[in-house]
Amino acid sequence: xxxxxxxxxxxxxxxxxxxxxxxxxxxxxxxxxxxxxxxxxxxxxxxxxxxxxxxxxxxxxxxxxxxxxxxxxxxxxxxxxxxxxxxxxxxxxxxxxxxxxxxxxxxxxxxxxxxxxxxxxxxxxxxxxxxxxxxxxxxxxxxxxxxxxxxxxxxxxxxxxxxxxxxxxxxxxxxxxxxxxxxxxxxxxxxxxxxxxxxxxxxxxxxxxxxxxxxxxxxxxxxxxxxxxxxxxxxxxxxxxxxxxxxxxxxxxxxxxxxxxxxxxxxxxxxxxxxxxxxxxxxxxxxxxxxxxxxxxxxxxxxxxxxxxxxxxxxxxxxxxxxxxxxxxxxxxxxxxxxxxxxxxxxxxxxxxxxxxxxxxxxxxx
Numbered sequence: 601x602x603x604x605x606x607x608x609x610x611x612x613x614x615x616x617x618x619x620x621x622x623x624x625x626x627x628x629x630x631x632x633x634x635x636x637x638x639x640x641x642x643x644x645x646x647x648x649x650x651x652x653x654x655x656x657x658x659x660x661x662x663x664x665x666x667x668x669x670x671x672x673x674x675x676x677x678x679x680x681x682x683x684x685x686x687x688x689x690x691x692x693x694x695x696x697x698x699x700x701x702x703x704x705x706x707x708x709x710x711x712x713x714x715x716x717x718x719x720x721x722x723x724x725x726x727x728x729x730x731x732x733x734x735x736x737x738x739x740x741x742x743x744x745x746x747x748x749x750x751x752x753x754x755x756x757x758x759x760x761x762x763x764x765x766x767x768x769x770x771x772x773x774x775x776x777x778x779x780x781x782x783x784x785x786x787x788x789x790x791x792x793x794x795x796x797x798x799x800x801x802x803x804x805x806x807x808x809x810x811x812x813x814x815x816x817x818x819x820x821x822x823x824x825x826x827x828x829x830x831x832x833x834x835x836x837x838x839x840x841x842x843x844x845x846x847x848x849x850x851x852x853x854x855x856x857x858x859x860x861x862x863x864x865x866x867x868x869x870x871x872x873x874x875x876x877x878x879x880x881x882x883x884x885x886x887x888x889x890x891x892x893x894x895x896x897x898x899x900x901x902x903x904x905x906x907x908x909x910x911x912x913x914x915x916x917x918x919x920x921x922x923x924x925x926x927x928x929x930x931x932x933x934x935x936x937x938x939x940x941x942x943x944x945x946x947x948x949x950x951x952x953x954x955x956x957x958x959x960x961x962x963x964x965x966x
Contacts, residue, residue: 689783704757710953
């Protein structure tokens with residue numbers, strides 16, 4: 601490759617993993633902000649994850665490599681679920697660029713720290729050490745290719761994250777800067793005079809959008825949610841008939857309301873009606889539009905299968921299973937898996953860079 605491209609070192613391809621890592625960091629900033637402000641759909645959409653395939657836009661990646669401007673796969677945010685609504689949209693839109701910029705500074709400081717350690721330990725000049733941090737020629741020794749990869753990767757991660765931050769803040773339609781500007785205008789207008797009808801945020805369908813607010817039909821509309829909450833209160837007081845009536849009202853208003861199906865089945869168990877409970881749990885598996893309700897329904901069906909219908913204490917066992925409603929309906933990320941993966945990445949990075957710097961110092965001294 602050196603003969604064909606005398607001014608292009610192969611480590612320049614590290615911009616690709618740099619963009620992947622930068623995109624994950626950027627979109628996680630948006631997703632975490634939206635989740636903590638009330639849009640729990642980020643869990644259902646699989647956005648709170650370290651898997652780069654969940655955040656990658658192939659077109660955005662190629663655009664970044666070719667022209668230096670790119671984007672990740674946009675997250676979907678429902679402004680109606682954010683609290684506060686307009687200010688929450690502002691916070692979500694600015695969270696991605698802030699996290700990207702912070703990560704860019706961290707990578708830059710890491711690169712400069714490595715350079716300082718090498719200059720101090722090897723006795724070489726700053727220019728000679730910087731050749732390993734950002735190689736642009738083809739005269740590097742073959743034995744130092746691994747070190748060149750590790751040193752250059754931090755620079756490319758810093759560069760990619762910085763440009764992701766910069767381009768996302770441009771106030772053009774479809775970019776974070778435009779969302780930030782319009783949400784701030786809407787927020788201040790809302791503070792000055794509360795409108796009689798809440799303005800509906802527009803849908804940005806531009807494929808280059810790194811952050812996309814949506815305005816979809818509220819899956820759990822106010823009527824169904826009210827019936828569900830009243831039903832859980834009746835359920836907790838063991839008023840199963842009233843609870844069943846409320847859960848059915850919730851389902852009639854929203855046929856994909858998974859938690860209502862699950863609690864309907866539990867209320868039937870509280871009354872000792874096994875067949876009706878099974879039918880309700882199967883309804884959750886078939887019609888619910890959230891995975892957590894489906895998983896809970898399968899769990900209840902498994903628990904129910906362990907209770908023999910001909911046992912002497914069958915009715916007591918059914919009453920025990922359905923005595924309390926299911927209230928933990930909020931989708932939650934797999935924090936344990938996320939923490940373990942993040943910890944492994946950090947430990948692996950520390951070990952790798954410690955080994956690389958140590959071996960590079962040894963090679964330079966010899």
